[in-house]
């Protein structure tokens with residue numbers, strides 16, 4: 560006899576990327592930033608840690624909300640801080656979906672959306688993308704129309720491509736909410752300043768951002784959602800009272816107030832991304848032009864899993880990913896997702912890969 564809810568009993572848990580805790584790895588598997596966070600973040604953490612840790616933090620993180628609102632020229636009640644972007648995705652499921660609702664997302668993309676829908680007990684649908692990572696509106700229209708929640712990562716993962724604003728606008732479900740997951744938004748050529756939210760239809764759109772990638776704070780766990788206050792206040796009802804701790808709130812505020820630091824790291828990463836992409840192509844890989852801090856690469860003849868294993872044997876970690884696709888040989892679409900590291904890491908990765916292939 561199982562005491563778990565049926566959907567939890569049947570659930571295959573989401574498997575995050577490997578996180579080796581010993582040093583010596585070239586870690587290019589979970590899209591972390593290879594550069595440290597702003598020194599102002601470290602100061603803010605130290606100040607908080609020597610301050611009043613015996614009292615609870617501000618449940619609404621108002622000081623962070625003010626800083627984020629200034630950045631996007633919005634009012635602070637448009638912002639919801641969370642313990643990582645993943646927490647905001649969970650809050651969205653909790654706030655908007657019950658068992659009769661349909662949760663949809665493009666496939667292949669971020670599989671956690673599906674796991675979260677299963678945990679919530681909602682129905683889910685995979686919206687199969689075309690081979691060139693564009694949307695197949697013809698095929699997916701009925702599912703988009705029926706969705707209560709449509710999650711769209713833009714840029715997408717694992718492909719790194721970015722859909723234009725017109726495509727995004729056309730994806731808003733008529734009776735549902737579109738979640739624009741901009742985890743990698745800062746690495747694009749033209750990062751959004753929440754323009755889509757400020758235009759019509761904004762009561763059906765929520766943008767999520769994370770500080771794990773562009774702000775180098777994956778170890779802190781902090782993300783935030785941006786949406787019309789009607790949507791934010793509904794989401795607040797279902798969060799833990801103190802979902803963000805005092806150290807994370809202080810670190811996040813210092814990070815987003817130091818835009819120069821983030822932008823200078825972003826620029827280095829975008830330059831290394833180009834070197835990585837060109838290096839992979841020179842070794843016979845096909846790549847997708849990336850607007851994120853990773854590159855999706857496939858090889859016409861070599862086994863992607865073996866390449867991943869051979870690199871791992873040499874202490875280089877990248878992500879091997881596979882997805883179901885009935886129109887492909889063996890019913891599988893697979894490939895390698897490589898995070899853009901420092902220039903030295905990219906050189907080491909490309910040299911090692913050259914020896915292998």
Ligand SMILES: Cc1ncc(COP(=O)(O)O)c(C=O)c1O
Pocket residue numbers: 589590642643644645646669712716740742768769770771777781782
């Ligand atoms: C598309 C996408 N959304 C959200 C997240 C989660 O971000 P966070 O670290 O803030 O939970 C990730 C992390 O890899 C991601 O790839």
